Amino acid sequence: MTPGKKRLSYSYYPGCSLHASGREYDISTRALFKALNVGLKEVPDWFCCGATPAHNVDELLSLSLCAKNLSLAEEVEGDLAVACAACFSRLKTTQHHLKEDDNKRKQVEVAIDGAAALNKPVKHILEILAREYGLAKLEESVKKPLVGLKVAAYYGCLLTRPPEVPELDDCEDPSIMEDVLRALGAEPVKWSHRMECCGANFTLSRPGVVLKLSNAILESARIAGADCIMVACPLCHGNLDIRQKEIKEAYGAPDSTLFGNIFGSELHGGSAPDQRDVPIFYVTQLAALAMGVASQSLGFESVITDPKPLLRDKQLL
Amino acid sequence: MKNKLMHLSNETMNIGFVKKVEALSGSSVRRCFQCGKCSAGCPMSAFMEHPPNRVVRLLQLGQGQRILAGRSIWYCASCETCTTRCPNKVDLAAIMDALRKLSWDADGPSKESYVQLANRLFIENIRTYGRQYELRLGAAFNMKSGQFLKDLMLGPKLISKGKLKMFHSKNKNIADIEGIFKRIEEMRKKGEAL
Secondary structure, three states, X not given: OOOOOOOOEEEEEOOOHHHOOOHHHHHHHHHHHHHOOOEEEEOOOOOOOOHHHHHHHOHHHHHHHHHHHHHHHOOOXXXXXXXXXXXXXXXXXXXXXXXXXXXXXXXXXXXXXXXXXXXXXXXXXXXXXXXXXXXXXXXXXXXXXXXXXXXXXXXXXXXXXXXXXXXOOOOOOOOHHHHHHHHOOOEEOOOOOOOOOOOOOHHHXXXXXXXXXXXXXXXXXXXXXXXXXXXXXXXXXXHHHHOHXXXXXXXXXXXOOHHHHHHOOHXXXXXXXXXXXXXXXXXXXXXXXXXXXXXXXXXXXXXXXXXXHHHHHOOOO | OOOOOOOOOOOOOXXXXXXXXXXXXXXXXXXXXXXXXXXXXXXXXXXXXXXXXXXXXXXXXXXXXXXXXXXXXHHOOOOOHHHHHOOOOOOHHHHHHHHHHHHHHHOOOOOOHHHHHHHHHHHHHHHHHOOOXXXXXXXXXXXXXXXXXXXXXXXXXXXXXXXXXXOOOOOOOHHHHHHHHHHHHHHHHOOOOO
16 A cells, blocks of 8 residues: 555445355455455445345335445445446446435335445445456456456346446446456457356246356367456356356257357367366455465365366466 | 237237336336347346347236246346347346246246246245355255256265255344345335336
């Protein structure tokens, strides 16, 4: 920290996934912030933001749950840092709607029996890394550049859409993830599916949908020559990582892949489709690795598609 | 359903329903001029019998029942691509939310009740525990949907990787959360909330 400048410090809303299936996102976020000397204090007694199911069936409930969480966050100093793309989207959406619509705000304030905290800035981890900590400083802080690692940056849906809510980046052609990757010394690849939906929470009710959409994403990353995919959402991670083996089983036969069906065997040079494992990393795992954080503190043991062979191959472990 | 001839008259057009959708979603339905951009970008339209642009068209024609009878609204992934790209600022994602709420409230038989079931269990978890208890969510879904063996191999793997907690504790402020649910129910009863 430059002298005279206040140390960055944030309140932190991890969300349910980060305490369960996305635990490595939580672990690596904390490790990264510690390495960057940025403060992070968890909001006490936060509860579920309602994610997609709540707004799917009851918008008022969804807004009220988020509004209550925002007022809990008021008790902790600093802008609110959120890692999960869905929690980020819900909290920002709530602020956006309640600022625009007095009637809704009044209903929500009755529901939560208190005032809604609409002015607490909610920020995604990517935003904090790229804009507040700053790309230049991030690059300076790198101890072990991720040289030679080709990464497909996957935005998914809720980080950028609809543009007036997250206000994170361009909603059709964002670059914040690629910028962070370059600062870390990695090589972002150009690929087609960085904004496509992975099937999201259909993973519980309609896994078949998730297998189809996620297969297209993995396939697109392989075709672009990526070694791995970087995500900023625990649900995307779950769909691409946890279900990767199933996806391969479902779409593994020659020419039965999405591209195989369209282009025949030309794309695969007449051979079987590319079935490489594609490790899925959280942005904070790659960033912390580049900051020289020991790999044991990054939750790699919780990942299903083992990233260690790739990292060893690139001499990053 | 798709090929059935549609007769439009004051009797067959349920304009009240459309007004409800517009009030709930805060979005105009009439602005749509059927460019089809929403459906072109929709990752789920291949699974729907009425792709997004047709859902709006059916609403314009007062044919809400046709939409609710089908599966389209339960195949929307809420990815917001449609809303983002609409040149006329029709908030289709919000309209889908409104349609799901109206379907949920009416509690009519749904061909696609699995998604409704999953949503219901998810919300029940919030009310009971404060946070998601993923093991219970998965197990309850399998029990109630009759797919006892679904993802059976995934469970032990996730537990061994620390991704699925066996036990779960309740939030300390669970009474506050219950209060939110109760107050919303009361407001609805009194007609103070949509």
